[in-house]
Structures are given as C-alpha cells and as structure tokens.
Amino acid sequence: MFSKLTRSKRLSLFGFAVTAVALAGWGVAASRSDGAIERRPSPAAGATSLLGGASPSQLMSVSSGTTGTDSISAEAIKPAAPLSDEGFKSECVSPLRSERYAEAIEACQRYANDERLGGKAHAALAAIYSTRAYRDVTASVTHAERAAELGDARGKFMTAIQMLGGYSTRPFDLSFVRKMLEDAQRSGVAQAGMLLNRIADSEQCRKNKQTFTLLNAPVFCMFRPEISQVLIARGMSQRNADAQSWADIWRPGEVLPSSSQAELLYDRSPDDEMLRLAQFTYRFDPIAASDQLPLVVQALRQKYGAPSRSSSKELVAGSSMIWHAGTDVDITLTRLSDGSAELRYAQTPRASERESHLAREDQLSRQARIRRQQVAL
Template sequence: MAPVVAAPRAARSEALQFDHDCLRLMRERLFRQAFRACGAYRAHPTLAGRAHTALSALYTDPGHLDTEASVRHALQALAMDEPRARILMAAHLMAGHLPPQGHDLIGLLKAAEASRIPTATAYLQALRDSDQCRRDAKALPLGQPLFCLSRAEVHQALAQQGMPLRRRDDLHWQDEFAPGDVLAHAESVHAQFDVDPRDSIHRLARLSYAFDSAQPERRAQLAASLVRRYGPPNGAPGAQGESTWALPDGVVVRLQAPRPEGVWLIYEHGPRGESRAQHLQSQQAQMELDRVKADASLL
C-alpha cells in the first residue's frame, strides 16, 4: 500500500490543529494538558514525528524531567525523519544522555541547520569555540582541557582515566565520579555544570576532588604538584590557609587547608560558577510558577 500523503491544504489544516492542540499548551507551559494533547498525535499518519519531538521536549522540562523518556521520543522522531528531532538528539549526545556510538553529531547539526532549525547554528559555533578553547586552555586538570569539553566529553575523558560515573543529577547539572587509582587517597570527584537555557549546552563550571583527611601529607604533595604545573600561588589568599591560582583562561584553582572532612582541590570557572547559580535560581522560580499555574488550571 502506498503511504498516505495529505493534500497541501489538508496538511496545513492538520498542522494548525496540532499547533493549537499541542504546541499552544507547551507555549503556555500547561504541561499536564500538553502531555495528553501531544501524545494523542503519536499514531497520526503525518504528524507522529512532530508529536514525538514535542514529547521529547516536554520531558526535558525540569518539573517533568525524564531523560530516558526524552531520549526515547527523540529517537522515535528521528526515525521518522523529523527535522526538529535532530537538535534534540544533538543536545542529548552533548549532555552524555546516550552513547555517541552510531550517531553523527556534526551530521545531525548540519542537517538541522539545513532545515533552518535556529539552535543548530549556535551548537555548531559552540563546537568551534570548544576547539579554540582546547588550544588556549591553561587549566588542565588530569592533564586535559576539561573546561572546554561538553558534559559527554568530560564523562568520556574521566572514564578513560579510570574514573567512571558514580552518580548523575540532571536536575541540578552535577555528577559524581569514582576516583579510581589515578589520584592517591582521593575519595570522590565532583563536576558541576552550567546550562544556559538559551542553548541547553552543559558547560563545566566546577571540578573538585575530595581527599582522605587521614592523609595530612597529601596536601603538601598536591601543592607541590600544582606549583610545578602552574607556578607559585598568585590568587588572593583564601580563608584558613587556602592557596589559590588564578589562570588566564578564567579558571581559579583552590587548594584548601586540611579540615576534619578532608582536603578539597577545586577548579572553578568563575563566570560560569556565577551564571550557574543564577540559572539554577531562575529554574527553581520557574518551576514554582509552573506548579501554581498548573494547579490553577485545574480549579
């Protein structure tokens, strides 16, 4: 049987109805209703791809976050050759929500750009900026330009060092890694990311290592290693004997004095740390507004 192809006028009418039934509710942030309305189009002969794309986007909302469901719907939409699904897939790949094997990130972005999906150009520029950042990077934790990498690339880089992902928090954009055997007496490694809502790209804002407090000589060893790599401390002296190194690429390295809970070595990208706090605060405020609006819509 030949595929069903809607006539141009009918197709336009169906698209307008889909916009009213599904996308309008998304724009108005009435997510409970949007899930039902958009889901009703999953079996539509011409709009199923758009329905799965809409559902994928809905599952990225912080108040309804379900990364696995978002990826699943994006994959279904991509299989239906829905152009908007390509940018969602690219975002998931860069955030490390699915393995890169079998997916061409650049190909997805170029195809999305050819389909005039606005965010695709920003993503491609971010990849070019990342390449330049790697060439200019001064902060090299574990010998790598981690602050130039996507979240997925940070995961991959640490895994290659024998430091697998231990816990992931997509709502607050932070991860914990097992230290492996790379860092003597380290107990854990933590990464925090900033996510700008304008492009949803995860950028490393802070990387910290926690070391065993029962090894007081470890701080002296760490300090000596940092001096060899970055020179003498050049930042403002921190509290309680903290040593700091301010690097030209905007990253500040802080080695804390021993405390009962241990010794912390922290790499922090100052501007990203500030914007991360602002973005998380805005996200929480928006979630509260959405909750109030959702409740009001049911009264």
C-alpha cells in the same frame, strides 16, 4: 539508528529542563511569571476527540449496557476521520503553545503512530517532557530519538541537545551531533545555528595553546559527555549525579587515589542552556589530607610554580594556596577546619555566575510546577 534505553535510572538521576531551547519553534514563551492558570480541557471534548466524534449522548447510549448495534447511531460507529495537518495544529500544537501540556500530550499521542505526522508528534512530546513542569528525561529522549528516526527536524534538534547535555542513550559523537544540527538547520530550525556556533566555539577553545588542561584534556572547553568519556578512560567511575545542583560525583580510582571523590559542578547559561564545567574538585578526608597534602603541594609547585597567593607557609586548618593557571582558571588547595582538604580547579567566570543561574532555575522550576498543579485546582 538508536539503541534501546538502557540507562533510564541513570537518566532520571540527572533530570533536565531545557524549556526555552527545546520549545524553540513551537511558539512557546521561555518562561511565564504571571501565574496564569492553565485551562483545563473539557472532558466531553476530550472524549469525543478520542472516540471518532461520538457525542456525549451517544457515549451514554454505548455505556448503558445496550449491545445491539441498532441502538447505536451511525455517527457513533463510523471510522475516525483521517488525521490532518489542521487537526495536528489545533489539537497538539495549539495547547503546547499555550502550555496546556496535559491536553497536548493526550492529543499528540494520537498522532504519534501516523505515518505522515508521527515525527512531528514525537518531537512535540519530547519538547513537553523536557520542560520544567515535567522533567521526564527518559520520555523526552525516547520521543526525540523516535522523531529523529522518522526524519523530523525538531526531533534531530532535540536529540542533539540531549547528546550535548549527556542525556542521550547513544555514545557521544560530536560529528554526529553536528550533522543532526545541520540537518535541522537546513529544515528551518533556526535555533540549531546557535548550537552549531557553540560547537565551533568549543573547537576553537581546544585549539588555543593557552587553554588550560586537566588530565591532558581541555575540560573547560568540552561538553559534559566528553568530560565523562575522559574520566572513564582514566579509570574513574561515576558515583552520583545531582539534578538540582548540576553536579556529577565521581570515584577517582587510580587517577588520584589519595582523594575520596571528584566533584564536577556545571553552570548552565540561560542563553543556550548547555551545561559547561565550572569547577572540578578533588576532596580528601582528614587522614589522607594529613598524609598526602605535602606531596600534593610539591606536585602543584613543580607543575604551576609558586602559588600566586598563600594564606600561610604551611597548609594548616583554615588556610589555602591559590595558583592562577591558563585563561580564567584558578587552582585552590584548601585545608578545612575539620582537617579535610579540597583541591579545586575553577573557571572563574562560570563559577561566579553559577549560583545566580541556579537560583533563577529554581524559581522558574517552582513556577512551572505551580502552573501544572493549577490545572487540577
């Protein structure tokens, strides 16, 4: 069903942490601010669980150089007990819920190849690697897609989240995402309904005749991978992606050849942690600005009318022109003090909330990294 990972470098550039949503159904709190120290698993307990129940003394006997089977107890060499639902819950799910992620990873990996419990194990691993403590997108995507292949509901849910965010290795297909979420919802993943509602909201936004469009697309209604598809179809190519600031940088190509780059800034609501476009900005270097801005201003006037506000008749350094276009969308053309310029399309509610959401994410990520390090201290 799923293609092999061919964009691991690309995925790692745009790291993500969808903690609250990805861990939905596992019983893990969205965030913790009490500074609780993650409990370290007992080395002996970890060893015995991996070696079929051999006790520490038996392990010492095996490692002391003795080769004869008569010196090894029957307990030490008997086959491992069959993997059970109870074992999975206590060894994999329980430490996951307690945010003892290192312990959970070790245990869940034991179940990953089990014919009956493998899907659940891969889904748990996908959730762990998506947390702020790890931010390993490639690992999370790999485990989620494997879990989905095995028919696991949470795996399908995680795969849908990753596709909506633009992290999946699959070409984006909204109908496929909807099917994955519907399957997950029918299997009891209640949070899938929230994302289905977000898709319905997006589709309703596109149908609204008053919706603002850029490049003939309702970009502020669309999901990140859909916007990327639009830009690629227009001949643009991605230059970079900044994980820390939820930003994509594109080469404009022939879309607006006088500009040096297009910068897309996304916002991510704490409610569903989906990336939504907040600002689309074309940037012009000083030489291009001096040469091309008169034509840009003329084109904007012809398309959107006279500016709603203008700080000067001529676009000189430090001045700007603003157009109100569509619902909650402002277009601002600014000449900066160094002679460069920027043309910004902003969905004003998202743009105004973005900084506070980024600050919140930075704080939560820092707390998660501290808790992970506390395990070894």
